[in-house]
Amino acid sequence: MIPVIAAAWSIYQMLLPQVLLLEAVYIRAIHLAFAIILVYLSYPLFKKREVTGLFSFLSDKTKITWLDFLLAGVAGLCALYIALDYENIATRQGLPTTRDIVVGVILIVLLLEAARRSLGPALTIVASVFILYSFFGPYMPDVIAFKGVSFSRFMSQQTISTEGIFGIPLDVSATIVFLFVLLGSMMEKAGGGRYFVDLAFSMLGTFKGGPAKAAVLASGLTGMVSGSSIANVVTTGTFTIPLMKSVGYPAKKAAAVEVAASTNGQLMPPIMGAAAFIIAEYCNLPYIEVVKAAFVPAVISYIALFYITHLEAGKLGLHGVPRVDLPPFLKTLMEGIHFLIPLIVLIYELMWLRHSPQLAAYNAILILAALIVIKCQVMARREGKDWVWGIKVALVTIWESLVAGGRNMMGIGVAVSAAGIIVGVVTMGLGGLITEVVDVISGGNLYLLLIITAVACLLLGMGLPTTANYIVMASLTAKVITELAPDAGLEVHLISAHLFVFFFGILADDTPPVGLAAYAAAAIAKSDPIPTGVQGFMYxxxxxxxxxxxxxxxxxxxxxxxxxxxxxxxxxxxxxxxFAFACATQGYFIARNKWYEGVVFLLITFMILRPEGSASLVGINEISPDLVISMGIVVYGLMWVLQRPRQKADQAALAA
Known part of the structure; x- marks a missing residue:
């Protein structure tokens, strides 16, 4: 039953760009109905706790209980209610009937329970706090007092309008994110994930610390289409972590490299952990502008991670894998080059033709499906089978992709809907209060404001998926940053504030003590998850x-x-x-740093990335920023000259 529903969901989403023409409310409601039904059929009431006696069926993982069937049916109907009675609801907007309120209450309760089952308690707790706050705001201390809302207005906005559960996040999930997740699932089922790993190893495996560098590249390539750090860890880490250990990386560091690489996969355009499209909606910008803004920081971050693996290999005295033990590059490239075609088409349509993300992903999926059919026919011919066998294998692969797409999306669909509750509460008037409270706490200091925002993102992100974390924090703090920055004499564009929130939300995936990606990598590496998370965060x-x-x-x-x-x-x-910052945090350049050299590397980082601030600190405001940057690069070169004798001494000692 679950695969059939998941595949039906994928087929429905595939029909939307070109075949089905539906109003936005219908699309969102049907999308949520599929997600919430799948969650109730896929997750028992208790996943970890074993219930005994009369209610033992509540923790039974071997079958779907009658209670789960009942909750799935009721939740699905409540999600579809706004679509089933849309014409009447539209005429009484803001004046909900008793039936509207009853259905709305049931929907909120079942949605929060679905979020708890699929994502853990964090999002449910945060959303519940916001719900309670919307009613008890007038009774809070003066500094956080809120005028509150009536029960009727709350239910109207949250459940029968497009400003709460059925808001922008759910719309982006339904129209765009699903197709990209489906593309990633199809790529994985067709063998694209393994191809990217093999390609990365054939290119980089022979270099110093080669397996770690290959892990970074493989996770970057996989992250372009998967958009999930945990999926990246499980997909590429199965191959990369054992290889890193085999060339001398300690288990903790091998797992941490994979965690850092997979976490950064969510920074990579075109998907960016599914948040790129929501950022575009919130900032009212074309999608291409979001990718343009995010591209340089994402690539810089990845290249820096390459460099960190190089520094670690230098500290540990590691070498690469012998070429004979690696797949040949040209052969590997040509065997799976067809996997690059859908990605090239996707990027061409997004960047050059300026098609919508929805249409670009749709076309890429169709091309990938056609390539799967052709590949299976070639495989059938090679193995001496007839064309019917090839068609069967292709259909099975496509079916498994449709099922995987639905299963991978149910958590995201529920997460963005539950996060929509928080967004709905903020739009009722809480947003202005948050601005005032944060302004008071930060004392108008922009640095303190940014630190508060960063810490809040990390704390919330410990239990929330990246997309949900971004939606919550963007609603609460992104606007605050842009409003309060002028008081500190700085103009901050809205896209900058949203990317700030997004980057720190991603970092939560390897932040102890939760760090879900760190737990997944530690399980593969057989290392302790908390030290793995700490090491991953240091990277x-x-x-x-x-x-x-x-x-x-x-x-x-x-x-x-x-x-x-x-x-x-x-x-x-x-x-x-x-690179300079990595040298400072890793304590190594071409030789181990002395304590003062770490300080110099931090100063180099500040000079290059913040040239105006560096000039004002020494009281020379007239100096050109590019000149300050050039001075920082010269100092970086001098550090190489300073450490070169120590490097030679270390090499001689190692040889001896």
Missing amino acids: DIRTAILPFMFIFNERLLLIGVHTWLEAIWIFITGVLAM
């Missing part, structure tokens, strides 16, 4: 510095940059700054 700390830098230097987001030469200069200098 990812370079990603944490980037958001602060692009808030103060928006050229990193290519805002106000109009020429290719200027963009290339920003990219190169950004990479060098991240």
